[in-house]
Amino acid sequence: MADLEHIYADGRKKLEKRLTPFRLLHSISTSDIAGLMANVYGVNNEYAVLAGLLHDWDKNYTDAQLMKRAEVFNIDLTDDPRHLASLLHAQTGACALAKEYKDLPAEIIQAIARHTSAATDMSELDMIIYIADMIEPLRSASNLQHLRTLAGNIPLEELFIKCYRDTLEHLIRRQRYIHPGSVEVWNAYAARKHGKTGKG
Ligand SMILES: [Fe+2]
Ligand SMILES: [Fe+2]
Numbered sequence: 001m002a003d004l005e006h007i008y009a010d011g012r013k014k015l016e017k018r019l020t021p022f023r024l025l026h027s028i029s030t031s032d033i034a035g036l037m038a039n040v041y042g043v044n045n046e047y048a049v050l051a052g053l054l055h056d057w058d059k060n061y062t063d064a065q066l067m068k069r070a071e072v073f074n075i076d077l078t079d080d081p082r083h084l085a086s087l088l089h090a091q092t093g094a095c096a097l098a099k100e101y102k103d104l105p106a107e108i109i110q111a112i113a114r115h116t117s118a119a120t121d122m123s124e125l126d127m128i129i130y131i132a133d134m135i136e137p138l139r140s141a142s143n144l145q146h147l148r149t150l151a152g153n154i155p156l157e158e159l160f161i162k163c164y165r166d167t168l169e170h171l172i173r174r175q176r177y178i179h180p181g182s183v184e185v186w187n188a189y190a191a192r193k194h195g196k197t198g199k200g
Pocket of ligand 2: 055
């Protein structure tokens with residue numbers, strides 16, 4: 001069985017070198033919130049704490065470095081690379097961590113890989129890491145206070161959909177590119193909620 005406490009201690013030490021001081025604090029804060037959310041929603045606490053800590057493992061690489069790492073890890077780069085780079089640290093980080101810690105549970109690796117772009121079939125752990133990354137208290141965006149008050153008070157998937165909606169709204173308001181995969185995720189959850197597709 002994986003010694004998750006050891007991975008946490010070792011990972012935290014390594015993150016001190018990999019991340020800026022602020023990003024390290026963000027990672028620890030995400031880990032703390034993920035742990036609290038896991039307790040409230042009945043998800044494996046150790047997995048959530050560890051995935052939260054490690055989620056930004058590759059965050060400090062430049063776009064060019066991430067593109068190179070993606071090639072090394074055989075990550076699909078068929079989309080326009082200019083629009084892909086901001087999402088890539090999640091996937092390259094997950095691949096790098098799987099190599100670094102051979103015992104790291106697949107559920108943790110998946111949650112880390114999905115923390116930027118999400119997926120159409122998010123597990124509870126995936127959703128917790130996505131949300132914790134967004135609402136952890138060191139983030140200052142004005143819309144987050146509302147989401148924080150909802151955490152623990154509404155079903156996990158409902159909270160995830162609200163967070164995902166806010167992310168997409170933010171991109172639209174700033175006239176930023178939305179990755180087709182992100183639209184696919186949104187449509188999957190919208191269809192599930194309304195039980196149909198299209199207008200009406
Ligand atoms: Fe990230
Ligand atoms: Fe993050």
